[in-house]
Amino acid sequence: MxxxxxxxxxxxxxxxxxxxxxxxxxxxNHGSYGSMPRCVHERQVRYLAELESHPDIWFRYNMYKYLANSRSKVAEFMGVQADDTFLLQNVTKAINTVMKTFPLKSGQAYLITSLTYGAVQVTSHSTVSRVEGAKIEKMNIPFPITSDDSIVETYEDFLTKHPDVKLAVIDHITSPTSVIMPVKRITEVCHKHGVVVVVDAAHVPGQLKVDIQDIDADFYTGNLHKWVFCPRSCAFIWMNPKRHHTWFKPLVTSAFDNDSLHDGFAYEGTKDDTPYLCTTDGIAYYNRIxxxxxxxxxxxxxxxxxxxxxxxxxxxxxxxxxxxxxxxxxxxxxxxxxxxxxxxxxxxxxxxxxxxxxxxxxxxxxxxxxxxxxxxxxxxxxxxxxxxxxxxxxxxxxxxxxxxxxxxxxxx
Known part of the structure; x- marks a missing residue:
């Protein structure tokens, strides 16, 4: 590439x-917040200047054209279709979106592990606390880790014993422990047990070659401001068209809620979307060097x-x-x-x-x-x-x- x-x-x-x-x-410590090159920063400044030159033209017309182009570029970079791809500020928000719109019921559970990112652990506990009788199942993954097989077997054994699990967060690269997990095989195990899968791939874009469609998770989300030289905050979430979930909605309900799902995500109220627009520049810089x-x-x-x-x-x-x-x-x-x-x-x-x-x-x-x-x-x-x-x-x-x-x- x-x-x-x-x-x-x-x-x-x-x-x-x-x-x-x-x-x-x-x-x-590039892995925490990234660092964008000066040329991408300067492009963002130009977008901000354009916004200020006529805010109404920006928010009513130009922004949507720019966003559609950026979404297409991100999807192309990640090897997926733009129709299945949505832009959000970060992976934490993406996983919040999945967890908080999932139709969780009493007696059901979300699955996290001892290696799950801290913000996701907090999100999962916060989300289930809103549903009486729902709970968190936390699976321990101790060190040393000996093989992919040992991880997959741990998931198989755990899900066999915990049929209450209905949604699982799987890390592709764990943070902060930096372990590449066998996500495709874990996803297969989860689907075998009827579990919806969202892959936390915060560190994957720009660091690993990945075939998202082959992994076949329900959702796959990654940050672009970490390893692809894009501004903060900028991420994507991909929804598997073969496993389309009608309950998946933006966290913020806006005037566009009754329009297309892409419109709902594109406009959650007045906010700064210039980081999304600069994905084209971050990706271009990544490829240029x-x-x-x-x-x-x-x-x-x-x-x-x-x-x-x-x-x-x-x-x-x-x-x-x-x-x-x-x-x-x-x-x-x-x-x-x-x-x-x-x-x-x-x-x-x-x-x-x-x-x-x-x-x-x-x-x-x-x-x-x-x-x-x-x-x-x-x-x-x-x-x-x-x-x-x-x-x-x-x-x-x-x-x-x-x-x-x-x-x-x-x-x-």
Missing amino acids: GSTDDNVPAFGVEIRKEFMLRENSVFL GGMDKIVQHNSTLVTKGLAYLEEKWKTKRLAIPEHMEAPCLRILHLPFIPGFSDRLGDECTDVFKGKVNLELQKLILDQFDVQIAVVIIEGHLMIRVAAQVYNTMEDFIKLGEAVLVLSKQKK
Whole structure:
């Protein structure tokens, strides 16, 4: 996918000049919010200027033409049909939309796992609390993970024992643990048990080659502002035309509610849709600098080398999963013992989404060393998630390694 323009700067120090990242900062956390190049940002500014030049022309006429074009470009990029594709701000909203419009009844359940993203866990609990007698079933996926088969078997056993499950959220790449899940096989198991499937693919667009239609989930949703150089907030959700669900509606009921489903999603009231419009520019930039093959090769090679360096420097190990289940641009590594942080991990910090120790350490590394990474707690252990993008270099990993080593040698 994509072809390299002869004028594209070399990845690393040179191409970083095309981004607006703070000078001399180490940014190894592209996976959280992304970073768009200056050319995409400038295009968004031009759209905003056009809006302000005549708001009525924008909101009554031009916006819909632009949105239809962007939706077509996104669908083409993801290998699906535009008629089945809808644009939303982010994957969290997309999954909220599915969960909160699903006709959940008393005695039925939603399925999440110990690796489900925190916002989705909160959403699922909030949603079922509105239906008396409904509940959440949470399936544990412990580490080490040994194989795809072990994951699929866990789903089969769990759904056999829990026939109350009617909808499941499946991560394609788990966040923040960065595990590539066997989504097609899990989807087959879920459908065998009569379970509707929504795939949380927040990190997939721009990072993995994927055949969404072959996976055959009911819904598939991914962010475009993470790995496709688009503005925040910009995502899509695909609804399987073979598994059309008439209950699927926008969360916001607008004047367009009685028109087409696309009109309902396109207009939820007055809001800034310029991030959606710039998907064409983000995708164009992604392809211009080389497309998936070149970008992912660079990022994967760099993050593999970087983690090997950190493992040796810190004398720690990466997360215990098979190599083929590691996300290409996102990886997880144990931190060394850090006084004042590692010794504060207790029962209240035993899963990814509890406790503040990780956030405090993440902020300390940023404040003292201007190094940005994601610090996470997995099964009671402090780890880091590093995300490599085309503007990163090995020097970034060296600076991260030194920063953590300094903290590990400080007295409490």
